[in-house]
Amino acid sequence: MFDLNPEETTALLLSLRVAAVATIGALPIALGLAVLLARREFWGRTIIGNLVYLPLVLPPVVTGYLLLVLFGRNGAIGSFLDQYFGIVFAFRWTGAALAAGVMGLPLMVRAMILSLSAVDRRLEQAAETLGAGRLRVFLTVTLPLALPGVLAGFILCFAKAFGEFGATITFVSAIPGETQTLPIAIYGYTQVPGGDAAVLRLTVIAVIISMSALALSEWLARRVTRDIRGFA
Amino acid sequence: MISVSARHRQGDFNLDANFTSDGRVVALVGVSGAGKTTLVNVIAGLIKPDHGRVEIDGAVLLDTAKNVFVVPAKRRIGYVFQDGRLFPHMTVRGNLFYGYHRGETIASPDEIIDLLGIAPLLTRKPATLSGGERQRVAIGRALLSAPRVLLMDEPLASLDTARKAEVLPYIERLRDHIRLPIIYVSHAMDEVERLADKVIRLDAGGIV
Numbered sequence: 001m002f003d004l005n006p007e008e009t010t011a012l013l014l015s016l017r018v019a020a021v022a023t024i025g026a027l028p029i030a031l032g033l034a035v036l037l038a039r040r041e042f043w044g045r046t047i048i049g050n051l052v053y054l055p056l057v058l059p060p061v062v063t064g065y066l067l068l069v070l071f072g073r074n075g076a077i078g079s080f081l082d083q084y085f086g087i088v089f090a091f092r093w094t095g096a097a098l099a100a101g102v103m104g105l106p107l108m109v110r111a112m113i114l115s116l117s118a119v120d121r122r123l124e125q126a127a128e129t130l131g132a133g134r135l136r137v138f139l140t141v142t143l144p145l146a147l148p149g150v151l152a153g154f155i156l157c158f159a160k161a162f163g164e165f166g167a168t169i170t171f172v173s174a175i176p177g178e179t180q181t182l183p184i185a186i187y188g189y190t191q192v193p194g195g196d197a198a199v200l201r202l203t204v205i206a207v208i209i210s211m212s213a214l215a216l217s218e219w220l221a222r223r224v225t226r227d228i229r230g231f232a
Numbered sequence: 233m234i235s236v237s238a239r240h241r242q243g244d245f246n247l248d249a250n251f252t253s254d255g256r257v258v259a260l261v262g263v264s265g266a267g268k269t270t271l272v273n274v275i276a277g278l279i280k281p282d283h284g285r286v287e288i289d290g291a292v293l294l295d296t297a298k299n300v301f302v303v304p305a306k307r308r309i310g311y312v313f314q315d316g317r318l319f320p321h322m323t324v325r326g327n328l329f330y331g332y333h334r335g336e337t338i339a340s341p342d343e344i345i346d347l348l349g350i351a352p353l354l355t356r357k358p359a360t361l362s363g364g365e366r367q368r369v370a371i372g373r374a375l376l377s378a379p380r381v382l383l384m385d386e387p388l389a390s391l392d393t394a395r396k397a398e399v400l401p402y403i404e405r406l407r408d409h410i411r412l413p414i415i416y417v418s419h420a421m422d423e424v425e426r427l428a429d430k431v432i433r434l435d436a437g438g439i440v
Contacts, residue, residue, distance in 0.1 A: 125278055126317040128304040130331030130377045140330075144321045228321040 008202060010177050011185035018093060018181055019162035022101035026108055026157055031150070033105075034112035035138075055167070056106040064170025067099055071171075095172035096179045100161035108157040115149020116142065145228060148221040155217035159210050182206060234258070234381060234413060238274045238284035247271060247281070247437040257407055257414045259428035261421070266434040268417045269314075272385050275415065276311050277304035288380050288413075310374030310382040310412075314389050316366040318358035324369050325354040331377025338410050341376055347409060348372045348402055364395040368402055375410070385417045396423075403427060 004012065036042075037049050055063045071078040071089045081087040089095035119142050127137045143150070165183040172179040174188060186202045189195030237250030247267045251258075260268050273279040275286055277293065280301060286294040288309075293302045318327050328350075332341065345351050348368045358366060367387050374382060387403070388396045400423065407414065407427060418424050424431060433440050 122313070122315075122317055123319060125304070126311070126313060127319070127330065129276055129278070129307070129309060129311040130373065131305050131308070131333070132331070133305050141319060 004201060005198070007176060008185065008198060011180055011182045011202070012205060014093060014096075014177070014180065015162055015182035018096045018100050019158050021094075021097040022104060022161040023108075023154060023158040025097065026101040026105045026161075027154060030105055030108040030112055030153065030157070033109050034116055037109070038113045038116040052109050053106045055103050060103065060164075060166025061170045063102060064099060064167035067095075067102065067167065067171040071095065071098065089172075091172050091175060091179060093172075093178050096164075096168050096181055097161075099167040099171045100164040101157075103164045103167055104157035104160040107160050108153040111149050111153030111156060112146070115146040115152075118149070119145045147228070148224045151220045151224060152217050155213050155220070159213040162209060162213070163206065233287075233289060234415070235285070235287045236271070236275055238271060238281040238286075240270065240274065240279065240281035240284070242270065245270070245437060247274075249434060249437065249439045251432050251439060253413075253430055253432070255413075255428075255430035257416055257428045258430045258432060259424040260415060260417045260432050260434060261419060261424055262434035263419060267437040268419075268434055269385055270437075271434065272311075272383050272415065272417055275381075276309050276383060277302060277307050291380070308378060308380050310377055310379030312367070312370050312374050312382065312384040312387045314386040316358075316363075316370040316390075318361075318366055318369060318373070320358050322357075323354065324350065324356050324358070324361070327358065327369055328354075328373050328376055330373060337376055337378045338412050339375070344372050344375050347405055362395065363391045364398040367391065367399050371402070371406065375406075375412075379412070382412055382414045383417075384414060386419070388420070388423060389418070400426065 033048070033052055037045065037052075068090070069075055071081075073079060073082060073088070073090045078089060081089070087094070089098050123145070124137050124141055127141045132140065163183055164181070165187065168179065168181060169184050169187075174180045174184045180188070182202055182205070186199055186206070189198040189202070233252070233254045235250075235252040238247055240247040245265075245267065247270050249267065249271055260271065262268055270279060274281050274284060274294070281294075281296065283296050284294055285292070285296070292300055293307050294300060319330065322330070328341070328345070337344070339347070345354075348371060350365070350368050350372055353361060353365055353369065358369070361369065371384075371387070384403075388399055391399065404427065416424070416427055
């Protein structure tokens with residue numbers, strides 16, 4: 001039953017690529033946002049926090065439409081990027097990655113904020129008294145101690161990006177080989193007669209990949225936590 | 233020569249204390265809540281007082297009147313915390329050498345490790361150490377960061393009697409073998425009598 005036809009294989013590989021690019025791209029942004037939101041007091045903090053979490057509560061089709069308005073060929077940001085950097089998101093796989101990243105970002109930021117807030121500030125103070133500047137304290141104390149949450153957020157974001165549907169199809173449509181990711185392919189097969197077998201095959205694959213991501217994140221979190229506690 | 237003055241208001245608590253000392257080991261004593269830790273944190277730069285001045289061996293680390301505030305990382309003050317605060321994700325060696333890069337230490341790393349009897353612990357993680365071992369490593373870590381003065385905030389308070397008796401001789405060896413001023417915070421008079429050559433008593437935020 002796992003003899004995927006070329007179209008299904010293409011959708012699967014595209015989904016993996018889109019999710020990987022989305023998650024890796026979101027990582028530095030999420031880390032920066034998490035540090036800002038967890039550790040700094042500044043004007044507009046609530047607004048930025050709400051903006052980051054917005055895709056979590058908005059209907060995905062609305063997020064997709066907003067992406068289309070902003071990053072479409074005629075969009076404010078999209079036309080600028082196209083003109084000066086030759087970067088195009090509209091109806092390209094890069095647009096699917098952008099949509100997936102935007103949808104996964106809140107999950108990643110949330111997990112990172114939780115783990116950054118749980119880091120004992122007194123250990124950071126100790127590092128300061130030993131002569132470490134802010135960046136060194138962050139890289140050698142804060143980040144390693146927050147690593148379980150950072151990894152969990154990374155994998156959660158990957159799983160979300162892999163399964164993203166509504167914002168993606170709204171923003172970049174369903175072009176086979178370009179923007180037709182696995183969830184979009186599943187939806188497509190449900191709309192055609194005789195697509196049941198393909199739907200089932202792709203569904204099983206989606207379940208396996210999502211559950212593997214969850215299992216991997218739990219295993220990593222346990223491992224890293226044990227390393228940190230020192231009972232290895 | 234250490235000279236400290238600080239006035240600081242924190243909620244209902246008012247710290248108003250100043251002292252100077254050129255003793256080897258100065259003990260800051262007082263009941264809990266007297267402001268000992270607050271005063272030590274002012275010296276280390278972890279608290280910025282409303283008004284104050286901290287000068288150690290001619291280096292002005294804090295002078296609110298002249299808007300001088302040296303950040304903790306640049307103060308070169310070795311701080312041994314009551315709860316050790318070893319980095320849990322690093323080995324004992326990683327902890328010891330965390331601050332070892334900012335200049336001449338008062339003794340070589342080997343001598344310091346030897347003096348504190350922690351050579352057998354180097355590859356262990358803090359979670360596997362006893363309370364006494366942890367404090368000895370914390371002292372070593374502070375010494376290896378090349379401090380001008382060592383602050384010890386009730387380093388024995390979280391230990392039971394047997395562990396105290398284990399660590400105290402190491403602190404005495406430190407005092408006798410290493411030329412470094414020590415500010416030793418405690419509420420236990422027996423420790424203070426054994427270690428200190430000058431006693432400063434704090435009560436309700438002021439020196440008495």
